[in-house]
Amino acid sequence: MSRIAIIGGHGKVALHLTSILTGQGHQVSSIFRNPGHSSDVEAAGATPVVADVAKLSVSDMADVFRGHDAVVWSAGSGGSSADATYAVDGAAAIRSMDAASDASVGRYVMVSYLGAGKDHGVPEENSFFPYAEAKAAADEHLRNSKLAWTILG
Numbered sequence: 001m002s003r004i005a006i007i008g009g010h011g012k013v014a015l016h017l018t019s020i021l022t023g024q025g026h027q028v029s030s031i032f033r034n035p036g037h038s039s040d041v042e043a044a045g046a047t048p049v050v051a052d053v054a055k056l057s058v059s060d061m062a063d064v065f066r067g068h069d070a071v072v073w074s075a076g077s078g079g080s081s082a083d084a085t086y087a088v089d090g091a092a093a094i095r096s097m098d099a100a101s102d103a104s105v106g107r108y109v110m111v112s113y114l115g116a117g118k119d120h121g122v123p124e125e126n127s128f129f130p131y132a133e134a135k136a137a138a139d140e141h142l143r144n145s146k147l148a149w150t151i152l153g
Helices: 012-023 035-043 058-065 082-102 129-143
Strands: 003-007 027-032 047-050 070-073 107-111 148-152
Touching: 003 012, 012 027, 012 035, 027 035, 035 047, 058 082, 070 082, 082 107, 082 129, 107 129, 129 148
Parallel strands: 003 027, 003 070, 027 047, 070 107, 107 148
Antiparallel strands: none
C-alpha cells in the first residue's frame, strides 16, 4: 500500500479521509500544528507529525514529505484573519506543492471549494474574499506544477 501525508490532519475532512485510507491499509502521516490533537489523529489510525506549515520552508516540508507517495492538502486558517488565510491557504499551500515536487511525491490532492478560481466572483468587501483569493492562487499554482494533481472543488 502507499504512504500518504495529510496536511491539516485534525480537520473533519482529514480525519474522515484518514479513517478511510488506513482502513484500506495505507500508511498515513497527519501533519498539524496543535500537539493537543495527537490522540485524535492516532485514534483515526495516522502517525501524528506536529508542524506548523505556515512556518515551514519548502525544504523543511520536503523533509516531512520524503518517502510519501501522495500529499493531501486539507489545512486552512479557519477564517481567523485575512493575513492568516493568505499565509496558510495561499503561501503555505504553494510552498507545500513545491516541497512535494522536491521530495519526488507522486500525487498531490488539493481540497479546495466549488467555484475556486481567478473569476470566483467574491466581492472584495466580503469576508470570504481572502479565502477565495488564496485558494485561486494555490489551485492555479498546482495546475501549473509538474505534479500529478487532483483538485477537489
